[in-house]
Amino acid sequence: MNDYVEVRLDATPCDETRTDILAALLAGAGFESFVPDPEGLTAYIKAELYSKDAVEAILADFPMETSFKLTDTTVEGRDWNSEWEKNYFQPIVIDDRCVIHSSFHKDIPECTYDIVIDPKMAFGTGHHATTTLILRQLLSRNLEGLKVVDMGTGTGILAILASMRGAARIDAIEIDEFAFNNAVENVRLNFAENIYLHLGDAAKLSLIGNVNLFIANINRNIITADLAAYRATLVPGATMLLSGFYEEDVPVILAVAEPLGLKYKSHQVLDRWTCLVLEN
Numbered sequence: 001m002n003d004y005v006e007v008r009l010d011a012t013p014c015d016e017t018r019t020d021i022l023a024a025l026l027a028g029a030g031f032e033s034f035v036p037d038p039e040g041l042t043a044y045i046k047a048e049l050y051s052k053d054a055v056e057a058i059l060a061d062f063p064m065e066t067s068f069k070l071t072d073t074t075v076e077g078r079d080w081n082s083e084w085e086k087n088y089f090q091p092i093v094i095d096d097r098c099v100i101h102s103s104f105h106k107d108i109p110e111c112t113y114d115i116v117i118d119p120k121m122a123f124g125t126g127h128h129a130t131t132t133l134i135l136r137q138l139l140s141r142n143l144e145g146l147k148v149v150d151m152g153t154g155t156g157i158l159a160i161l162a163s164m165r166g167a168a169r170i171d172a173i174e175i176d177e178f179a180f181n182n183a184v185e186n187v188r189l190n191f192a193e194n195i196y197l198h199l200g201d202a203a204k205l206s207l208i209g210n211v212n213l214f215i216a217n218i219n220r221n222i223i224t225a226d227l228a229a230y231r232a233t234l235v236p237g238a239t240m241l242l243s244g245f246y247e248e249d250v251p252v253i254l255a256v257a258e259p260l261g262l263k264y265k266s267h268q269v270l271d272r273w274t275c276l277v278l279e280n
Contacts, residue, residue: 003046003047003048003074003075003076004044004045004046004047004074004075005044005045005046005047005050005072005073005074005075006042006043006044006072006073006074006075007026007031007042007043007044007045007050007055007070007071007072008040008041008042008069008070008071008072008073009022009040009041009042009043009059009068009069009070010039010040010068010069010071011039011040011041011066011067011068012066012067012068013066014038014039014040014066016036016272017064017246018064018066019034019036019040019041020036020219021062021063021064022041022058022062023036023041023043024219025058025062026041026043026045026055026058027176029045029051029054029055029058030045030046030049030050031043031044031045032044032045032046032178032179040068040069044075047074050072052070052072055070055072056070090105091105091108091109093109093111094132094135094136094139095136095139096111097111097112097113097139098111098112098113098114098115098135098139098161099111099113099114099115100115100117100157101114101115101116101117102116102117102118103116103118103189104118113139113161113164113165115157115160115161115164115190116186116189116190117155117156117157117160117186117189118182118185118186118189128273129270129271129272129273130217130243130244130273130275131157131158131217131243132270133243133268133270133273133274133275134158134215134217134241134243134275135157135158135161136268136275137241137268137275137277138158138161138162138165139161139165141165141213141239142166143162143165143166143167143213144165144166144167145166145167145168146162146166146167146168146212146213147167147168147169147170147210147211147212147213148162148167148169148170148171148211148212148213148214148215149170149171149172149173149205149208149211149213149214149215149230149233150162150170150171150172150173150215151173151202151205151214151215151216151217151218151226151230152173152174152175152216152217152218152222152244153172153173153174153179153183153197154174154179154183154217155179155182155183155186156172156182156183156184156186156187156192156195156197157186158215158217159172159183159187159192159195160186160187160190160192160195162213162215163190163192163194163195164190164192167194167213168194169194169196170192170194170195170196171196171198171204171208171211172187172195172196172197172198173197173198173200173201173202173204173205174197174198174199175199175200175201177199180197180199183197184197201226202226202229202230203229205229205230205232205233206229208233209233210233210235211233211234211235211238212234212235212238212239213238213239213240213241214230214233214234214238214239214240214241215240215241216230216240216241216242216243216244217242217243217244218244219244219245220244220245220249220252220253223242223244223245223253224252224253224256227253227256227257227260227262228260231257231260231261231262231280234280235280236280237279237280238279238280239265239277239278239279239280240262240277240278240279240280241275241276241277242275242276242277242278243273243274243275243276244273245273245274246272246273246274247267247269247272247273247274249274250267250274250276253276254276257278261280262278262279262280263278263279263280264276264277264278265277265278265279
């Protein structure tokens with residue numbers, strides 16, 4: 001069965017912080033994809049996994065003062081690639097050097113790096129500011145021969161570009177099984193044979209060492225909780241690229257990073273989202 005439930009949540013008041021928190025909470029309840037907008041959030045979940053009571057419980061315990069209007073609709077099985085093409089996912093070009101598109105797109109701009117991402121119902125096509133920030137970092141750095149970790153790989157987009165840029169080995173870790181399977185497909189579509197995918201959380205890092213470049217595009221709370229495990233994988237002089245949080249969160253992360261011996265190098269901002277660069 002390929003049926004989904006589309007849950008529409010109108011929020012009052014509504015801002016990026018609220019929709020980000022809401023998406024994170026819904027992800028924990030099995031939702032696979034999220035489309036935020038100025039009035040709220042549209043989320044998708046497999047029909048057999050949907051529980052309206054579970055969603056209402058999330059809304060009742062929402063950590064910010066917000067009122068919600070919930071509407072749910074069953075969406076019959078369809079060609080989800082076609083839906084993404086029509087409604088959400090269009091090719092994107094990063095700094096005139098990297099184009100990200102799906103296998104169903106036509107008239108694709110020519111770039112040095114051509115990444116194929118079929119997101120299905122998973123999130124992570126390069127359109128979000130945090131992904132764009134890290135893609136730009138990867139385009140600006142010499143990755144030749146490096147050993148890389150991509151924590152929370154999602155669709156695998158960052159690992160794939162690292163592979164194209166000459167990294168020797170990329171260990172990509174994803175906790176969500178649906179996203180993990182999607183990453184496996186995307187790695188295959190891009191013939192990235194030096195990407196090794198792991199289903200799990202930061203515990204997988206105990207098997208990985210001698211890392212030159214560590215990428216984590218997750219969220220502030222997970223990063224601060226797992227930063228010591230990230231740092232334990234690094235060689236001296238290694239670089240860490242962290243994103244998934246706002247500029248005002250940088251001091252919070254640095255308060256955890258600096259006692260671990262991680263030094264601040266720089267940070268970049270796009271639409272309030274930030275990529276923080278640390279050095280071991």
